[in-house]
Amino acid sequence: MDFEEQHPSTRRTYLKSGAALVTGGLLAGCTGQDTDGETTAASTTESSSSSTPEQTTESTPADESYTVSMAPMGEISFDSVPETIFTRLTHHAGMAFALxxxxxxxxxxxxxxYDALWNQFTPRLDGVSLDWSGLYSSWEPSKERLYELDSDVHLADPASVAALGSWDEADLEEIEDTVSPWFGNTFSDRNRSPPTEWADRYEHYGLWEIFAKVAAVLQEEAKYESLASIREEMLQSISSKLPPADERPTVVMLASRDYETIYAYNLNTPGFLTAHTRPLGAQGALGDDVESGATIDFETLLEADPDVILSLGGMHPTTDMGKIRQTLTDHPVASEVSAVKNGRIYAQAARYQGPILNLFQTEMTAKQLYPDIFGPWPTYESGPYPEIPAEEQLFDRQRVADIING
Structure with a gap:
């Protein structure tokens, strides 16, 4: 007996139209990837608008189905709110959490x-808890496991699954037809090009544009609107206080386990990975034409001589920020970098951040880059997101917690 015979169809009632997978013709693709699944491309920028992108919702007393559209899937109709959710990358999981x-x-x-990282922030949200520990690790999911999970929706970009190279057209269509639809967008991370077979139906979105569409899938539009309003208020306040461009600091974001191999990331390029740094308008010390994720050495860092170093992953509980600072201070070349000499080495969290981390990371980065304007960022070595005096907070934690908790 083959696998499909052991697992008869459990298809939810949903409709496909427009650019949906089966009509679009799925073909497996392959692309050079690192752990973030990275390739390069260019297109649109992150939207700062809090308005909900256009989507179709249909509901009648006799038919409670509703339809949501997003590239590359096209229009997908659901007969009820999904109760179990498959995700691959944490921007989608973070959206479910926010709602x-x-x-x-x-x-x-x-x-x-990511459970440990997200729970560095939940202590600042009264009554909000999260437990993702022990879930299925789904970077390269197996078809068999998706049958076992039997999720009501797959919040994952089918184009990014195709890019893994282990899924073909038939596999993606089979899961869509017999389990539940795919609904996600990943190549908007840096506005990259999807596999060639997907290019004619792909579109890039900002983080909060994707969030609005996920909110429509989960029928939580009111929560989205409330959170988007908080974000918009914060961005407007920040924008009104930023110094002139030539007075802003030069900054580099780095990631490294031991500072033997150093990865550098852009701050201002398009895509949702920079949704918390781009609004702050800092100058990229290495220039934004340097490929994000490129390796650099300390000589390159000294030549760029940034005013501020942001340490990606520094908020994770397994990261010792004190040790990172000491490593840079003790190095004969790194110690000459302005950011090191002036003690401006700060922790960051994650780039695939989701909306709640986006709020926190926008606030923390504003304080790290412009302490004289937005209040200082506390010296951080470990533990949860620091307590910030209420008068120095850039957004209201209780409002956010109340929205998440409904």
């Missing part, structure tokens, strides 16, 4: 790592 559906997530990439 009060964090417990519905049954899978994600590196769940224990």
């Amino acid at each position: 009060g559906h964090g417990d519905a997530v049954n899978s994600m990439h590196a769940p224990d790592y």
